[in-house]
Amino acid sequence: MQRGALLDAARTLLSEGGTEALTFPALAERTGLARSSVYEYFRSRAAVVEELCAVDFPVWAAEVAAAMERVERPEEKVEAYVRRQLALVGDRRHRAVVAISAGELDAGAREKIRAAHGGLIAMIVEALAALGHEQPRLAAMLLQGVVDAAVRRIELGAAEDPTDITEAAVTMALRGVTHP
Numbered sequence: 257m258q259r260g261a262l263l264d265a266a267r268t269l270l271s272e273g274g275t276e277a278l279t280f281p282a283l284a285e286r287t288g289l290a291r292s293s294v295y296e297y298f299r300s301r302a303a304v305v306e307e308l309c310a311v312d313f314p315v316w317a318a319e320v321a322a323a324m325e326r327v328e329r330p331e332e333k334v335e336a337y338v339r340r341q342l343a344l345v346g347d348r349r350h351r352a353v354v355a356i357s358a359g360e361l362d363a364g365a366r367e368k369i370r371a372a373h374g375g376l377i378a379m380i381v382e383a384l385a386a387l388g389h390e391q392p393r394l395a396a397m398l399l400q401g402v403v404d405a406a407v408r409r410i411e412l413g414a415a416e417d418p419t420d421i422t423e424a425a426v427t428m429a430l431r432g433v434t435h436p
Contacts, residue, residue: 259297261287263311266304278304306368313372316344321379331434333383334399338429341376341403342422345410376400387433395433402429 265286269277278301284291298304323340324333377396384392384399406425410418 258287258289258293262289262294262297262304263308266308267312270308275301275305309368309372313369313375317372317376317379319344320376324379324383330383330386331430334380334387334429334433335426337380337383337399338403338406338426339422342406342410342418342425345407345418373400384433389433399429399433402432 262283265283266278268286269279269282280291280294280298280301283289283294283304287294298307320337320340323336327333327336377393377400380396380399381392384395389395402425406421409416409421414421416424
């Protein structure tokens with residue numbers, strides 16, 4: 257129960273203030289625990305980050321996978337892949353993962369994030385192969401780059417409406433992947 261409260265507080269801190277806001281004193285204050293109690297659950301900030309990735313990223317990835325499973329054609333799968341990720345931008349779990357990704361982390365935490373992103377990219381490889389891409393994994397990584405750029409644009413509160421950013425990203429993705 258305390259661990260869950262600490263993770264929830266960490267999500268809030270990360271989504272509100274980025275990795276700089278994720279401190280043990282802030283976690284203690286948000287949860288009402290003594291600072292020393294926080295250390296009983298996590299040995300470091302990186303350990304908190306690693307657990308958040310282990311808990312939240314699979315949920316996020318499952319939502320993307322479910323959206324892709326609801327459609328048939330490879331083009332529809334690409335569209336679902338892009339749209340669902342961008343729809344999750346406002347979710348605290350996503351904001352925390354973005355804040356984590358942007359922060360200064362130790363090698364172990366960075367590797368866990370890379371592995372989680374690799375799983376996300378693997379979801380779209382089959383659809384890209386079905387569209388005729390000779391290097392579908394490379395195409396998937398580039399497609400994810402479009403998604404990541406759109407996520408950053410939305411997260412920054414860009415001048416464009418998030419709906420316009422999403423539509424532009426979907427159009428760019430579909431045009432790019434359907435003409436290998």
